[in-house]
Each structure stands twice: as structure tokens, then as C-alpha cells.
Amino acid sequence: MKAEGNNGPxxxxxxxxxxxxxxxxxxxxxxxxxxxxVPNVYNRYGDIIVLYVFAAPSPGYAQGxxxxxxxxxxxxxxxxxAPWQVSLxxxxxxxxxxxxxxxxPTHDVQLAP
Numbered sequence: 356m357k358a359e360g361n362n363g364p365x366x367x368x369x370x371x372x373x374x375x376x377x378x379x380x381x382x383x384x385x386x387x388x389x390x391x392x393v394p395n396v397y398n399r400y401g402d403i404i405v406l407y408v409f410a411a412p413s414p415g416y417a418q419g420x421x422x423x424x425x426x427x428x429x430x431x432x433x434x435x436x437a438p439w440q441v442s443l444x445x446x447x448x449x450x451x452x453x454x455x456x457x458x459x460p461t462h463d464v465q466l467a468p
Contacts, residue, residue, distance in 0.1 A: 367459045368433075369404065374381075374454035381408045382442040383454045392424045403430040406441040411452035419452055433458055 366439075371385035378447040383406050409419035445451065 367448065369456050369458060370434055371456050375405050376451045379444050379446050380442055381445060381451050381454065382440060383456055384440040385456070386438045402433040402458060402460050403427060404433060404439055404441050405430050406443055407455040408443060408445060408451045409453040409455070422449060422451055429466055
């Protein structure tokens with residue numbers, strides 16, 4: 356299955372290398388570009404790596420139908436040591452054709468102590 360990062364600049368630090376489906380679980384993994392360094396632009400508390408899974412393209416759905424996205428609580432925080440891994444469960448188990456990972460803010464407020 357193809358593993359890719361989205362085209363947004365915030366996701367350019369993600370380097371996805373694998374995506375596999377095992378029954379109802381889809382798992383993507385990878386590392387960071389720049390050897391694991393996460394720039395200071397990710398200074399919001401709780402920016403995470405989200406996995407989106409899509410079915411094969413079909414009429415009217417050139418990118419494929421989205422089968423699911425990883426839960427915020429199950430998504431690794433940016434800046435965690437490389438390699439990173441993120442999983443999600445899809446049900447019933449359709450065949451996933453494409454994975455997409457993205458760096459997403461959680462909009463959690465980071466306040467000084």
C-alpha cells in the first residue's frame with residue numbers, strides 16, 4: 356500500500372516509509388526529514404501525526420473514499436523520537452489502497468507555568 360505525506364508545508368518534516376493493513380488495523384510508520392529535528396514552528400503543545408486511510412479510486416472519488424483517520428489519543432506527538440508509528444482500525448475490513456500522514460495541530464493551549 357502506498358504511504359505518503361500530504362502536500363502541506365507543516366507535513367514536510369514527515370517521511371513515511373511504510374503502510375500495512377493487517378485485518379482491520381492499518382499501521383503507517385516512518386521517520387522525520389532532517390534526522391528527527393522538529394523545527395520550532397511546531398511550538399503548539401500537542402501537534403500530532405494523523406493517519407488517513409483511503410480505498411482505491413472509484414467513479415466520483417478520484418482520491419478514493421476515506422475509510423478512517425487516527426484518533427487524537429492514538430496519534431504520536433510531533434517531536435517524539437524517530438521512528439514514529441501510527442495505527443487505526445477500520446471496520447468492516449475493506450481493502451485500504453492508500454495511506455496519508457499529516458502533521459496536525461490539536462489547538463491545545465500551551466501556557467507558561
